[in-house]
Amino acid sequence: MHIYRDAAMNLDSQQPGNNFHGGAIIDEQGREIPITEAMIQQAFQRLEKSWQPPAQSLNSGRKAGA
Numbered sequence: 645m646h647i648y649r650d651a652a653m654n655l656d657s658q659q660p661g662n663n664f665h666g667g668a669i670i671d672e673q674g675r676e677i678p679i680t681e682a683m684i685q686q687a688f689q690r691l692e693k694s695w696q697p698p699a700q701s702l703n704s705g706r707k708a709g710a
Contacts, residue, residue, distance in 0.1 A: 668676040
């Protein structure tokens with residue numbers, strides 16, 4: 645199982661004819677860059693670090709429709 649995951653994260657998977665069936669982003673030169681598990685994990689880590697609870701609304705004590 646680890647072999648498959650490591651192969652999917654390998655940059656060589658960007659070569660034409662690789663039967664890629666996942667998501668990709670397009671870079672400035674128009675090349676498709678496969679979205680890897682490592683990319684997604686990094687994005688979630690950044691979100692976790694920057695997340696803050698929402699500010700309490702001034703209307704939070706009022707009932708809906710009041």
